Amino acid sequence: MKKTILVLLSVLGFAMGAHASSGGMxxxxxxxxxxxxxxxQNGAKLFVNYCLSCHSAAFMRYNRLKDIGLTEQQIKDNLLFTTEKVGxxxxxxxxxKQAKEWFGGNPPDLTVIARSRAGANGTGADYLYTYMRTFYPDETKATGWNNLVFPNVGMPHVLWELQGLRKPVIEGSLDHGGHVTGWEQITPGTMTPQQYDEAVADLVNYLQWMAEPAQTKRVNLGYFVMAFLALMIFVTWRLNQSYWKDVK
Structure with missing residues (x-):
């Protein structure tokens, strides 16, 4: 029952805000x-366990996870919770249908979320990394949570058991030029702060990879093409010199 409530609250959070401003902290x-x-691989595990309850990745197939070193059997044994087919x-x-009935719309797909959240403050990965590390308890909100990157967000902190409860130490008012000077840990989580940051980094990197699984190959191919063009320019220049050397 508690898990069901958490799922519904997470859906509500993304339904209440389509985007966050690139301004702010x-x-x-x-x-x-x-x-x-x-x-x-760790990011994929976190995604399946904490995100896939509410959000689909409709443009990603489970068997594509073999590209990050997982075997088909590992995928079947550890990551298939919403289907029985790896494909x-x-x-x-x-x-x-229930999500649309309850909240007026389906929760957004997360396949390309890391690419769609880029803004003036940084990349989509930077946004997600900061967002998942700046939740704090707020009794004035229906979910009991707020976020520094996305003020008044309706989404609860689904990773709070890992991070524990903490609140920001704010100098002045964030609405009037104030800034966060640090964090006060209220109760510990199952992870240390460093472990939690590393876990969020893994999750964000998985989301970044999922947005374009071929990006590493694309970048490597780009280096090869640039090297090939540089070589051809040199060869062409030498051929040109040889061709015109006897022409005055």
Missing amino acids: AWDKAPNKINDMAAL ETMQAAIDP
Whole structure:
């Protein structure tokens, strides 16, 4: 029952706000672990366990996770919660018809969320990394939570058991030029602050990878093309010199 309530609150959070402003507090730089297979695998596990209850990744198939080093059997044993077929897309556990009836719309798909959240403060990965680390308890909100990056967000802090409860130490007022000077830990989580930051980094990097699984190959191909063009320019220049050397 508690899990069902948490799922519904998470849906409500994303339904109540389509986007966050690129203004406000500065975003932290997300660690780049896009080539770290272990980090991507851990991020996939976190995504399936904490995000897929409410949000689909309709453009990603489970069997594509083999690209980050998982075997088909590992995917079947550890990550298939909403389907029994590895070839299926990642669909949310919640019934879309019920979500639309309860909240007036379905929760957004997260396949390309890391690309769609880029703004003046940084990349989409930076936004997500900061967002998932700046929740704090707020009794004035229906969910009991608020967020520094997305003020008045309706989404609860689904990872709070990992991070524990903490509140920001704010100098002045955020609405009038104030800023956060630190955090006060109220109750500990199952992870240390460093472990939690690393876990969020893994989740964000997985979301970044999922938005474009071929990005590493694309970048590597780009380096090859640039090197090939540089070589051809040199060869062409030398041929041109050889061709015109006897012409006065």
